[in-house]
Every structure is written in structure tokens, then in C-alpha cells.
Amino acid sequence: MDYAAALVDEDRRFADQLAGRDWSAPVPTCPGWTLNQLLRHLGRGHRWAAQIVRDRRDTALDPRQVEGGKPPADEAGALDWLRASGRTLLDAVETTGSDTPVWTFLGPRPAGWWIRRRLHETTVHRADVAIALGLPFEIDSDLAADGVSEWIDLLVAETGPGQRGHDSLEAGVSLHLHATDTDAEWTLRGGPGGVACESVHAKSTAAVRGPASSLLLGITGRKTVTDVFGDESVWRTFLERTPL
Template identity: 50%
Template sequence: MDHSTLLVSENAAFAQVIRGADPAVPIPTCPGWTIRKLAAHIARGDRWAATIVRTRADAYVNPRDVAGGEQPDDRDAEQDWVRGGAQAILDAVAEVGGDTAVWTFTGPKPASWWIRRRLHEQTVHRGDAALALGVPYEIAPDVAADGVSEWFGLLTARPESPLPEGVTLHLHATDDGLGEAGEWVLRGTAAGLEWEHGHEKADAAVRGPAANLLLAVMRRSREGVEVLGDATVWEHWLERTGF
């Protein structure tokens, strides 16, 4: 999967969704946020990631110190601002090399890690904007499935598992052609969360199209997914997996 190309296309798709929208429209899935704040979150976040990479940061960088972080009032200028952040990340990674270790909130990682992270920051927040504006949320099943996997990877970096020890959860994307990439088995352990692609009977299972699964695991929408087995396992998972 070409995360670099996808980052650019997803960034453009996010910008297109919010283009012409009332900036004061609230984002129900991000309480207290508006379309304007969502745009700032994406554009500043992209430049923050680019700064981390370009400076080869080995410690947290304050987003307030990032150049180019001021949001334009003009809507056309804001569109350019939003669209410019993705390319800034790609340029920074190309400059330092994708294998160069830099700071991330999960510990040191190759600079290229930020490309995938910012890609799925866009896929999920495009979903937020689409839900707020009442427009369709369309995403390729393989990209949505990769977003689910990326999220599970982030959760494994946490010291505590969102599943109790010994409890298992299975997710199954119903789209054609995904194969093993569209199935996940998650296990709660004393050491934290473990996950792998695969199919096995679990305490609870959640089925649906990959796009719906992505929005569901990110606690955006429960529409389009079916929960089988012990539903309390799924509820417990959602309660303990805030970003």
C-alpha cells in the first residue's frame, strides 16, 4: 500500500468535504469542535509532524512552535493551508530519509511512520466532517482496513489493555477481496493488548464493511456493524479506547 500517495489523496478529499461548509458547524463526534477547528487540527497537525521529522526530533515538539500554524480567515486561503500540510510531511521524510528515527508518542520510530499516522488522521477526521455535514463517507475497503490495523497498533503501545486479561475480540470486514487483511483477533493480556490478523472464535465478534468498522472502532458511529457473542466485551472495548 502506497501510504504517501494515499496521504495526498486523503488530504485533498478532506479539504473537499469541508470546502464551502459553514465553519461554525459543530462536529458531534468531536464534542466542542467545529468545522473550522477540525480544519486547523488537520493542517497544524500535518505541519507538526513535518517539523518533528525535518528536525529529527528526539523529544516532544510543542505544536505552538511550528512554523506555518496560523489559520487563515479567508476560506480559499484556508483550503491551500489544509492541502499544503500533507506535502510538507512527504518533503520532510524525503529530506531526512524514511528510516531515520524520530520522536513519536509511541516511542522512537522511523520517520516514515508519520506518513501512515497522518494518513489515518485524515481518513477518520474526514469521517467526522462527513457525519457532521450529512454527506456520504466513501473510502476504499483496503484503506479503511489499514486504518483499523493502524489503530490497533497504536493501542498495543499503551501499558494497559482495553480488554481484560484472557478476553478476546474478533473483527471481520465483510468486503470482498480483503482476505486476512480484513480480519483481526485481539487479546487482553497482563502485559497489554495483543492482536493479529486471523479468524477464530472469540468472546465477541463485530462484523461489517471495513468503512463501518473503522468508524466503529474509532467510536464515531455504530451504524452498519453487527455484534455477535458477548456484547459487553465490545462495550467495554469502546469505553476504554478513546484516543
């Protein structure tokens, strides 16, 4: 998958949804936020990651120190700022080198890691905008499936004691996710060290089936998924115990 091209396209689609809308409208899936705050969050986040990459940082960057982190006050300028924010990250990765290690919240990773991370930050927040405005959320099934994989990758990487995914599944409990419009499948298993995942079909304590877009929105808490088989409490508990 061309993550760079997808990031540019998703930023464009995010901006297009906001054109001509009331940005003071609340975002139900991001409690306490407005559409304007969501736009600022996404664009500044892209530029925050770009600055980390460009400066080859080995420590976190204070978001208040992001260069160009505030959009212009007018709508057209703010939307252009958002559309350019992802490109700022792509330019930084190209200049620094995709394989150059830089800081991430998971420890040092290649600079190119940030492109996929920011891509799926955009896909999910684009869904937030669609939900807030009552618009349909359309996304390529392979891109949505990759979003599920990326979300699970982050969860598995943060399963140590006290980390985000440590208590998501009880030891011996398994959860199978099956995207019905792609070949993508994931089987998550709880163990003493947290959650592990294999991209395989396997009999599990609970299974969730649906289009990849529904699984992406379900696993990120944006949509209720109803096609749950087996012990439904496993899915419900998984969502309750896994911070977004």
C-alpha cells in the first residue's frame, strides 16, 4: 500500500467534508470537541510528527512548540493548512530518510513509521467528522483493514504491565475479527504478558464479522458492531478495557 499517497488523499477528503460547514458543531465520538478543534488536532499532529522526523529527535516534542501548529483564521486558509500538513510530514521523511530512527511513543522507530500512523489518525478522525455531520463514511476496504491491523499493532506493542492493552483480554480468552470484504483476519489471544495477535483464522471464544470499515469503526469505538458470535461479553469487555 502506498501510505504516502493515501495520507494526502485522506487529508483532502477530511478537508472536503468540512468545507462550508459549521465548525462549532460538536463531535459526538470525541466528547467535548468541536469540528474546529478536531481540524486543529489533526493538522498540528501531522506537523508535530514532521518536526520530530525533520529534527531526528530522540525525545518527545512539546505540542506547544510545533512550528506552524495553528491554522489561519479563515476557512479557506485553514483547509489549505490541513491539506498541506500531511505533505509536511512526507517532505520531512524524504529529507531525513525513511529508515532513520526517530522518537515515537513506542520507542525508536524508522521515520517512515509516522506516515502510516498519521494516515490512520486521519482515517478515524475523518469518520468522526462524517458522524458529526450525518454523512456516510466511505473508505477503501483494504485501507480500512490496514487501519485495523495498525490499531492492533499498537495495542500489542503496549501490553506490558500498566500499559494500554495489558488487561484487554483475560488469559486463555481469544477474539477473532473477520473482514468480510477482504481476506483480512486477526485472532487476538490474552496471556500473562498481555495481548498477542496472529493474522489467521482460528476458533475463538468470540468472533466479530463485518466489512473492514465496520471493524475499524467498531474497534476504535466509533460504531456498535452487532455481528458478534460466541461469548459476546468478550467483545464488550475488550472494548471497555482498551483505552482508545
